[in-house]
Amino acid sequence: MASRTIENYLKQLWLLEHAVRKPTSGAGRSTGNFVTMGQLSESMGVTPGTTTTMVKAMADAGLARYTPRAGVRLTRAGEKLALHVLRRHRLVELFLVEILAIDWAHAHEEAEELEHVISDTVLLAIDRLLGHPSADPHGDPIPSEAGMPEIQNASNLAEMKGGTEAVIVRIMDQSREFLTFARQNGLVPRAAITIAHINPGAGAMLVHPRGHSPVSVSLAVAAKFMISTKSTEESKTAHRPVAKRRAHRKPSPDA
Amino acid sequence: MASRTIENYLKQLWLLEHAVRKPTSGAGRSTGNFVTMGQLSESMGVTPGTTTTMVKAMADAGLARYTPRAGVRLTRAGEKLALHVLRRHRLVELFLVEILAIDWAHAHEEAEELEHVISDTVLLAIDRLLGHPSADPHGDPIPSEAGMPEIQNASNLAEMKGGTEAVIVRIMDQSREFLTFARQNGLVPRAAITIAHINPGAGAMLVHPRGHSPVSVSLAVAAKFMISTKSTEESKTAHRPVAKRRAHRKPSPDA
DNA sequence: GTGTTGAGTTTGATTGATCAAATGAAATCG
């Protein structure tokens, strides 16, 4: 039904609606915020006029509500489709990394294409092969058929106090450089870490990932890691241990 | 470079150029025959006018030589691209059947989309995972980077004499019904068979696939199986034994 | 040879996605 272009707009729209405004403010989820035309055209890499055209088309298709000169917002139908695309994207991404040993960064670009071409049959097979995973290689949650899972009880590393032991569950910055840094220092999803100590004056903390050397990171950088502590550990999300991943190199944006 | 539409035209063109005119005439390969506009538009499922337009575009792109009112033929560049698409198609098809256990017939339709979206990186990973296979699930040869492998020393089942022992290497009819019949009777690629006896008067032969009941097939049907006999066995093509395939059901056309 | 026919080509239109440039509305600043 929806063209692959529309699928891309929908997915991006969902991500923008649920984007955390201040990166340090933690899980600012909820039920979909307004998105301005500027944001959308910017992140889709098209001219504003194109966005207006496409948004109107989505509105006509019942996928979005559009208020001229104000912004857009997905309808329930639009959100459903968006999440389906996101599910395909993230499952494919994990599949590429786990099964085909494709480079972490590269996987995103591949998935960007594959997400539009994976049938339900193949998606099911991939999901089965991976053991019904709940998160992609960056720890981003994989929407189920039912929708996006409620955000896990994850905390922000930057807000923890010294001595805390935790497990990294998600990386909020997917830029090439950042992911390279993170991987090289053992700061990857599922890694167990200890907060060695904090130096508020310097605006930095010393993090010790098990099996790696301690790393000193600024609080700004720390804020890019979502972690799960002992207390939040008993959430229901099935944390199936995936086969070890390898060959992470350059990261990549969103989704 | 070439759009996915062009890729489809190129692939189809290659298949038409190398189509065996009389199905029973065996390996009628060689270096690319003329294709009429009618054949192409027919098999692409578009109107003749569309074909003319697209063929001109391909000619402009240096992918085909076009003689108005006569026909088309791939250039070397066109053939190279066509074979690359075919390689992706067939590797993906095998991948779907072997790794994801997707239904045999369904796999073709999936591959028809995926073939346009698989990067070299992913293709390489798939090829490695499958152990550099030389044939797809129907026994159709998988082109290498270098081009289409020279046709194996395969013979046509219809031309064999009683008592012959052989291995099925390829199935030339990919229609739903035919493949269903073939699978149900154990007449699949790599199956060892014996020609129990021949009844020329009835225009039929009795074929005995190892581990299955003997089947009586007409010579016309027999002609759809390419086989390899003891003598032709020592060809160089690496016949790596693939994990057993399962869940074959409805087949599908070409490629 | 002139007519009929069938295959192939042209022409004109359409659809989806896009841009550049012109225009319009709103917010902000002095």
Next chain:
DNA sequence: CGATTTCATTTGATCAATCAAACTCAACAC
């Protein structure tokens, strides 16, 4: 408030792929 800046919408084009319908060849039939 009025002017300027910013953001968004319109308008007019373009490009790829397609169709329907009109037209043109060339072969074959008499």
